[in-house]
Amino acid sequence: MTVRFLGEFEQMVLLAVLQLKAEASAVGILEELDERAGRAVSRGALYKTLERLEQKGLLEWTTEDGSPQRGGHPRRLFAVTSRGIAALQESRQALNRLWEGLDSVLEGEGA
């Protein structure tokens, strides 16, 4: 089964995880979204989204032992699954199809 629709925020989270490669912790994802996408994200929304993506099988995580900086609490490291990558590609292609032929219109507007 492929996941047909990814929400905008879901896409952003998956892309942020990919950008961070092996270092994708929740705090890292927050900073990545803030820096790259200029989006200040509610913590609750992020955790719920991560949970949902994991349930859909698009994301998986492993744990790492906690440092004193984290009060000894464990750290989760996220990675995008192959299904996650497929879903991202599909979303991108769908968007690309929608963009087709609109360059002149949108560039004219945006300039």
Next chain:
Amino acid sequence: MKPQPPSPPRIPEWLLGRALPGGTLGKSILGDAREEFTRELGRKGLFPARRRYWKTAFSVAFRYAVPRTLSSSSGKNPRRPGGDHMNAFCFDLRNAARRLLRRPGLTLLAVVSLGLGIGANTAIFSLVDTILLKPLPYPESQELVEAFRIDERVTGLDPSISRVSGLWAVPYEVHMDWLEMSPVFAAGGGYAGTRVTLRDQDGPASLLVALFTSGVFSALEVPAMLGRTFLPEDDAVGASPVAVLSHGLWETRFGEDPEILGRHLELDGSSFTVVGVMPQGFAFPSSEYRMWISFPDQLKTSPVRNGGYLKVLARLAPGISLEQARREMAQVATRIGEAHPEEAEHGVGLFPQKDLLLDNTGSSLLLCFGAVALVLLIACINIAGLFLVRATERRREIGVRRALGAGGRRLITQHMSESLLISLLGGAAGWALAVFGMQPFLSLMPSDLPRLWEVRVDHNLLYIAVGFSVLTGILTGLLPALKAAGTPITSVLQEGGRSLAGGRSRNRVQAGLVVSQIALAFVLLTGAGLFIRSMMSLMAVEPGFETGQTILAAVGTPQALLPSGGEDSGWEDALVYYRDLENRLRALPGVQDVGAANQMPFSGGWSAPPATMETSQGPWEGVLHVAMVTPSYLSSMEIPLLEGRSLSPDDAAGSEPVAVVSQALAERMAPGTSPIGLRIRVDTRGDSIWRTVVGVAGDVRYRLSQDPMAMAYVPMAQRPTELGLWVIRTAPDPAGTVPEVQALLREMNPEGSPYVRLLDDLVGESYAVVSARFSVILLGSLAALAGLLAIMGVYGVLAYLVQLRSREIGIQLAIGADRRRVLRTFLSRGMGMAGIGLGIGGTLFLGLGRVTESQLFGVRPWDPLTLASAGILLLGASLAASYLPARRAASLDPVEVLRRE
């Protein structure tokens, strides 16, 4: 020993621990929050780190705890004592929501009254805070002062603004003297407002602009956002005219053109070079001014020292106090008086800019703030009453639950969850009201209210107001909850269902709350009533002249026509010009009469030269308001002639010098008899001609709230001066004639920028009327709100009482009680509460009324008519509010009621 690094705040940490699921997931999120805290601590410091942690805790707790408690598939049983506390609390909240929904009317009542209280408080306090408490938006704004010409013979040296009878603007020449001769200013300059027409490819646009010398910009110390402000070179005679744009004008008219600097703008036919754009928010003298331009040469070189149009803004030099500056300026005035003897009586008034800006808006705002605080108090009393009633209602339920083993702590939290929920909802409603209602609210304010453009909803205040409401909720919920938890089980259960109405003492507390609401509402209503009466008496004041169908045009005279020395001779050209202008104005369609004067009421400051006059008790010396007028001025203003003759065209330069005096001056010259034949001498310009009084004209007022002035009218032809104010009386439609007047004035004097208004508008916008209207709108709406809340309180309590006692009433009716009697019982109960409330409110007002006294005009604070009308209004409304529940009680069906039990 190494100091321990700061740890996250404990309350949100606890909240997180409670809200998050157990296991790795929960722990890892806790760890994330901790890690973010540590990072933020390193980057931004302790406070931002803590704030971040709080936000995270709330956001996460909201996402995890709320859905869990709302879905009933929760694994634990929250009803069991000792279960998960967070869950139990959310369970209570859910339960409370259900209970509240079962009584939508009462819930709405509580939420709306609290919301109105919080919203109004936040709005008004934002206003008070911006206008009164925040410093002006200029660096070190407490050093900014404004200087005026004052008359020391009238005011003495008392520096308080309220004692000064007039703050006069000054001519360019005088302001230069002040700034040059005084060492107490770090910077300073003169400014004046004017209206110009900007012409460019987008067509003409009429703009309010301010003439600025460079010193005003230096005193304000606000740099330009783009380019520069004015430099001292721009003040020099012969310098090319320059302009600085406001951010708003730059944005709307010039599309934020970054290349705007150096562009030439055509303003009233002259070319100005744009040298700068001010940052957003720069608004001096107010936000209505769209552009700042340099003074034209003709104003810079004018030798005139009388009258004036300039205000002077200055920044005190470092280390100079206002007192020192005042002493220094008094010496400057003395030195000027030595050089120009006719100015010997003129002093310099120096006032902090903020005081001037606020004048007496301050006290009326504080009054409003007091009123608003009363409204919130009433709202809180409303809520308290409501919870008290609910606690009564639930006594039995609680007894049963305690009997079944419910712990006191659980009962208390349960009770409080309900009040907490109401206050949260009320807080949300208040927040929405403040945020969305602020703009409509501000649009009700008079537009010349100082600093209005800076007012924003202050979110900190909003948090405080919401916090206050939550506190109210907790406190009002806590009292009945503690009582409920402490009530002996048996006593409640023994009552059975029979005395649900609660004990006598509880009813008394409830009634006491309603009574205090009525009392407070009465205070507010009376206050509002007084302001309405005050405004009515202001409106009823006769200014002494006819304002309807009259156009006032303020316009300069072409410089070339005025005598070069500005003195006594060489007026021939100007006189011809004035005659010509008058004739051409008369020729316009619809124009019935035309007059002109050098000064007149409601059009700015008055100059009052020193004068000597003969009176029936001997000679008198002092300052006198003198207006130089054309013969038809009195008739065009419809100022009535009371005695003798009016001025006529025959009073020419060569004939006998004459004057007409106002009734107030006539009283001073010859109390009880006629002043005709007595003489007046105006001692300026070295002119010492005795003028014989030939007539007495009706009094006119300079301001509506002031007594009529003693003044003299002197024919213009006998004492030529520059005539700037033209009065044009027209047939029915004066507004239709305005454009033609404007066009004619432009044609006659292309350099001048005529200011044409309807006299009616001018009087309507005068300060006294505007500030009275402001108080009426604000206090009126607050009083209406307070009255509404109090009436809702009366209704709420009675409606509840009827509901709780329906069984008792049913039985009474069943055994033959008279329905009318039941109706009367409840009505008299409601009216009793209202009556006692009015009594207390009246007493309160006798004590508090004094604070309104300085704000009122033509009405005393203890005005019986106002007190009576406010009382009747509240009594009537209480009667209506009691009637509905009373009727319901009287029309109960006994069979139905008893069956329900």
